[in-house]
Amino acid sequence: MDIARSPLAQPFPAIPPIAGVTLRIARARYKDWDRADLTYAELAPGTAVAGLFTKNICCSSEVELGREQMKGGRARALVVNAGNSNAFTGYRGREAVEGIMAQVADHLGCAAAEVFVSSTGVIGVPLPQDKARAGIAAALTSEPCSWEDAAETIGTTDTFTKGAVAQAVIGGRTVTLAGIIKGSGMIAPDMATMLGYIFTDAAVEPAFLQACLSAANERTFSCITVDSDTSTSDTVLAFATGAAGNAPLASFDSEGADAFAAAIADICRQLALLVVRDGEGAQKLIEVRVSGAVSDASARRVGLAIANSPLVKTAIAGEDANWGRVVMAVGKAGEPADRDRLSIGFGGHWTAREGQPLANYDEAPVAEHLTGREIAVAVDLGLGDGQAVVWTCDLTHGYIAINADYRS
């Protein structure tokens, strides 16, 4: 089927080269696609790596191996296969990943554990080893490509190509972070979402890179949801080549560490929002801001209960300020809440305060807000200082059409 480009799409940004990173793409022909489907990134010796992986128990071999590889803290290459997730394929799936790792390690003269592999696409079909081998051979001899080419090649049902850039100054040196990501469906919280890759020329110790990435995850990838379904393959990796020549960041005591952590958080937030903007069938980007909860974690769970509610998401699709459904979602979240202290608003206008509809509620400005592309939902629980922001998209006929007809 032909899936229309998301009306929430954003243009691919101008991303400069990152010293120590070389990108290449090739056609492994995992599916009958007239496009490249294998992405290869070569990384300078000594590149630090950090990662986030799906919590789905039925995860792919790529995820299992990636988690083990993380212990070494160093990476020399990344391979991303699109069109086949290689998940739920038993020992044959694992053999395919180990074959890719060995082939690249042999070429680079590095340890296999320094070669990271991700795959995305249909579940349950072992990745064909012959196609992978030929694809990698082709990539290794191809001309380097742009960020946009690489970002496009890792996509599957994505309707637009997603990238982001951020910078930070560390000890007088400007370091750059480049990120690419793919994802549109099977997007749910409480994990590292979909396939996302961040590359920086900063010099960062692996443990601190992981700390920055994990902290950013809490407020970015873990705060988005498209359909509450957690993928078997979700992976976000960050690579720091060190080519910028700054004194390596080892902890928050290092000079420039705060600025770098802020830049990581910035690029993660950009990438996470791009995924929501390409949520399957999305017509509106929804920001749910929860305040007054007993803790930040509680606020996030309430926010996700709202963002995952099909009744809330269809109401917004219908441009209906149906705050009763928001009440329902707050109440089912399983978190502390008091119906008689609850306030709900849309687009900066309260519709209900402290457990009752506003006596002088004027629906006109709220109705106007709901006709837009970006919808703001505010919930104040009136209990404490906990707060969170969660992002999702509306639930439309497009989601049904994409998922009832397409074998992902």
Place this chain on the structure above:
Amino acid sequence: MDIARSPLAQPFPAIPPIAGVTLRIARARYKDWDRADLTYAELAPGTAVAGLFTKNICCSSEVELGREQMKGGRARALVVNAGNSNAFTGYRGREAVEGIMAQVADHLGCAAAEVFVSSTGVIGVPLPQDKARAGIAAALTSEPCSWEDAAETIGTTDTFTKGAVAQAVIGGRTVTLAGIIKGSGMIAPDMATMLGYIFTDAAVEPAFLQACLSAANERTFSCITVDSDTSTSDTVLAFATGAAGNAPLASFDSEGADAFAAAIADICRQLALLVVRDGEGAQKLIEVRVSGAVSDASARRVGLAIANSPLVKTAIAGEDANWGRVVMAVGKAGEPADRDRLSIGFGGHWTAREGQPLANYDEAPVAEHLTGREIAVAVDLGLGDGQAVVWTCDLTHGYIAINADYRS
């Protein structure tokens, strides 16, 4: 909008009168509907009552009061308002319910706590007290009506009228159970689902009636889901008038207690399945059978993760045997599972065994099964003896159309 009758609808059964129960309906005109919207059931003095209520924290005053009233164990009347749920309406909502209780108690000469009230419909609009008062006055002076009339009157977005009947023999006497239920959207597990009422002429002590109802709930109402959204008003009440004259059932040691408990479970299962058959937009009834879990509770949670997955539900809507999405849902359930022991099947045919697609998998019989109205999904976790059956419906364009356009 005009919502088509569910293709999974079942005809209303022949339900005999239950001695000690008199049904009446009237028009309170809560909404602009050309039909009765207020149901009144008068119950013989001494009628035992048991109940199940939503766990949604933002529940209605009807639910709060009903939970308190349960302590008395006796009921003389039930009033059900359709078109307005009276939820999230603060003290005005509570006053409206207390007004109805007082009016009926005054008429019957009973305690107000013996009058049970439920309301269903839009959230956030206080139930108009004048309309309720006039509606009840009209009901009290109207002719008794049929089970089908009463079942039709409690409905809102329901596309067909739902009733069930069961019988049991207690000490040589046949007792009858009659049930009516409404519900179509905002249906989720872990609670007593929607508005359901069971009436029996059996003599049963309230505590044992509650024990039977709670036990039945675990395998019926708590095992269905339409859209994962838990309503603010869900209520199931069981009334036992005692008119059959059997020796009152007080525990499982009483003669006929097992048969009665089985009949309660039977009627609860019938009623729960009728709600799924009228799930918003439903085109297929889906039974998810989970075995091999570490416990029954774990099996149920895995079953609900599958039944609530929008990707599984849209795949079945599209008649696609996409078992990879079932793997994903098992893995995200947060329950013990081992990818390499997992087996998945449809309609009695395994598609994957022990973590891998079947080598000789023949898709034809599975594809044929998926074209039907009733779909069976089987999951064997291969870990233990825990099992559960969960029911849901597919997710279709109809759900989007109903919920993006209708203010519930």
